[in-house]
Amino acid sequence: MLKAVFFDLDGTLLPMDENEFTKGYFKFLLEKVQGKGYGDPAFFIDTIWKGVYAMYKNDGSMKNEDRFWLAFDEAYKENKSKDKPLFDEFYTNEFKKAKAFTSDNPLARDIVEFCKKNVKHTILSTNPIFPKGGQLTRLSFIGLKEDDFEYITDYSNSIYCKPNPMYFKSLLEKFSLKPEEVILFGNNTYEDGDCASSLGIKTYLVKGYIIYHPKAKGSYQEIEMKDVIPTIEKEIELRK
Known part of the structure; x- marks a missing residue:
């Protein structure tokens, strides 16, 4: 039985070129921290x-959040974690301007609603390197919100990242799922494909912004966004 659908966000549900997006939003982040004691912009970005x-x-x-701020504190040789509220404010507010570096996905709402009606668990398995506010702001770019998913990984509720298979294993354990009860829609042959398939989770790559990672060993079926719902329907039938 198909019990869960995992969705990646960046480059999957949310169309974007990840390099262009990151370069673009870093400019806004630099503006936010200007005059806040972070010094050379290049050093700040390197520390990020x-x-x-x-x-x-x-x-x-430890949590990804703690791991991130430990690295930040070590780089600056002072307690920069005191500025978490400043960064949280950024990801809730100014980060919204980064929508300019993404595209619309008019099918996102229908896809998620279909999953919620037809499978037990609809999970946003986006790499947990952002605070919760950063995940929710990016979701808002395609008209989705927190309660559209049963669970959303972020840096404060996760202790692993993709491509570590433990990231997906921890989700399986949290929801008492077997790999054969889950499918994943992603866009990265390594961080999504190899990472999930190493546990036995079937992975589909959504066309548009697929990243063919040089470390990837597997090959995965590629589908159009319009074929996501038919693919879920097919998987439900196959696993009855």
């Missing part, structure tokens, strides 16, 4: 990436 990398390598011994 160090924090992201630390989350990617998280071994499960």
Whole structure:
């Protein structure tokens, strides 16, 4: 039986070129922290990436949030985690301007509503490297909100990141799911495809912004956004 559908966000439900999006929104983040004691902009951006990398390598011994801010504090050699409220404010407010670097997805609402009516669990398995506000703001770009999903991973409720298979394993355990009871829609051959399939989760890649990662070993069926609902219908029938 198909019990759960996992959705990636960036480049999947939310159409975007991730590099263009990141470069664009970093400009807004730099404006937010100007005059707040972060000094050289290049060093600040480099430190952001160090924090992201630390989350990617998280071994499960602490939340991604704590891993990020530990890296930040170490880089600046002072307590920068005191500025969490400043960053939370950014991801709830100014981050909305980053919608300019994304595209609309008029099918997103129908896809999610179909899942909620036909499977037990509809999960947003977006990489948990953002605060909750950052996840919800990006969701709003395609007209979705928090209660459209049973669960949304963010940096404060997660202790792993993709491409670590433990990220998906922790979701399976949280919802008492077996891999064969889940399908994933993503856009990255490595972070979605290899990561999920290593546990036995069937993965589909949504065309438009597929990332063919050089480390990827598997190949995955590619579908158009308009084919997501028919694909879920097919998987429901196959698993009855």
